[in-house]
Amino acid sequence: MSQSTLSAHHAHDHEHEHSSHSVFGFWAYLMTDCVLFASLFATFAMMGHQFAGGPTAKDLFNLNDVAIETALLLTSSLTFGFAMIFAQRKKTGAVLAWLIVTFLLGAGFLWLELHEFAHLIAEGASPQRSAFWSSFFTLVGTHGLHVTLGMIWLIVLAVQMVAKPGMGERELRRLACLSLFWHFLDIVWICVFSFVYLASLV
Template sequence: MSAAANADPHKLRHGEVPISERGPAPKRIVVSYGFWIFLLSDFIMFSGFFAAYAVLVGETAGGPGGRQLFELPLVAAETALLLMSSFACGMAGIAAAARNTFWFQVAMAVTALLGAGFLTIELYEFVHLIGEGAGPGRSAFLSSFFALVGCHGLHVTLGLLWLSTMMAQVWAKGFRDDIIRRITCFALFWHALDIIWVALFTVVYLLGAGASV
């Protein structure tokens, strides 16, 4: 048995340097912790939008409600595109872990195409609603709807820009440790958008289309 084991037979680690004296945490830990705080703050922000929508959903000012406006087949196609993009993003993460540049770029490109398809359908929905006189100024219900769904769409747009940056960085610099950290953070962000959209699809579209307003 080694001297270290004899000194600490129960592995209580009494001989180690105290945590307070070990210096700053590794960058990997700091980045992960900071990004989780960002995601939690984003969830809190969306909670506020959901709460506002829940309060204002019946305030149609005599105008159309969700039952008259929402086209569930269209929204179902949006949902399918975003869910498939999340799967492709997961494949990109696996390729990054394997340091496979080709399949990483392919998976990220598929993620981008599916995300762009999602945004195209959402933009069509917004233009269609505004063209029918159901813009955000029509009622409090529509104001809260456009704010909630539009905020999610803005996040997807920013995610696509981030995705493009990751593809360019891997192409130019390879899978450096800092780039792997950024890829991991992006994947967390993209999957979080999926979770928010599932909640949004359920609360806004499914319940809204079934409402009797």
């Protein structure tokens, strides 16, 4: 076997090993995020009725806006799925188009969330008002921060694809990791919608 062939095999093995380590590291990160959100949900559950005489969830929650937020985020997960399908087909242009749609849906979700926060604070339900609102803003705000980070990550990947066209194994791996992260945020939001908004109105 020639020296060039040996070098090619060595480079391939190194890339495969690096890929395995990257995927494992990302799964480890997701597990720590699971622990983080589980702790925040547990805290919210303990503070669920501690309003300190202030406004309650029934007074201020607007399920219509929250339903729109939910629809936007779930749809963004679908559009990211389309991006992954076209990534497997090596169609960079279509991938970028679906990533842009995903970004816009995420931006719409964040705008509605910030609008809700501003409304709650204006109505006297700031994080300092009671234990309930403190735990609410911490949980929902942490999820919103994760969505923001996901959108920044999305922009970085899109810029890299524009700067270096092509859809190799490294690009697919990066997209797959972000896809897992984005779908994870969807699952967390479904829990938020169910256990924070709906349960608080019962």
